[in-house]
Amino acid sequence: MSELTKQDIAAIADRYAAAWLSRDPGAIVAMHAPGSTFQAHGRGAEVKGKAALLKEFAEVFERYPGFGVETHRLLLGDKHWTLEWDLTFQPPGKARRGFRALDVVEVDDAGLVTRKDTFFDFAQVKAAFEAA
Template sequence: MKISDLGAVAERYLAAWAAHDLDAIVALHSADGVFRLHTGGAPAIGRDAVRSAFAAILEQFPALTVQVHRVLLGDRHWVLDWTLVSGQRRLDCLDLVELSDAGLVARKDTFVDAAQLPAALGAA
């Protein structure tokens, strides 16, 4: 995949999250895609499970905005260094997003700052 194509997918993906457009987010995932939030839980496997996991995030953080610090593009992946902001809550995150041969998100791993997690999960 060309870097320009990868960059375009990453931009669409970020725009879908910024719009809280769950349908658009999930449409960019492969049917057998995996999402893992590295906080100790099990990964979400398959488009329906990924949708449920993302819906829960959007419900927990209704004012979610993404503050992008940097995006690093690879052959078929990108790394996103970002901060989740929702009201007064902030959580520094790092995503590793891998694409399938079809150009869809095959796997998304989100790593969070464990020290910030309790406050981020608290009341706004």
């Protein structure tokens, strides 16, 4: 294992989750390394660098108003974590809805995110957007 312990990884994951829950793209990007990448697999191409990440994360909050997270499990590893979660959101005037997601997040020795890959259950995504 690297210099980072599982406790360190857990603390970084907690701070990262708090940044997402604040719905502040700047706070999220502040936890990323300069050349960090993000990809929502099946939805779009990989984005790289802080400017592209800032734009992409701002769009997430536009796409999913009232963005929220329901965590199912967090698995810690050597300089990475895996998070199984539900993305929840609430379109104006409609009921809250959500769908399952899985993140694999890698960090460098300084604890900055170098890569975030998100995988969705696209049948659930479609159903969430079509719900009354």
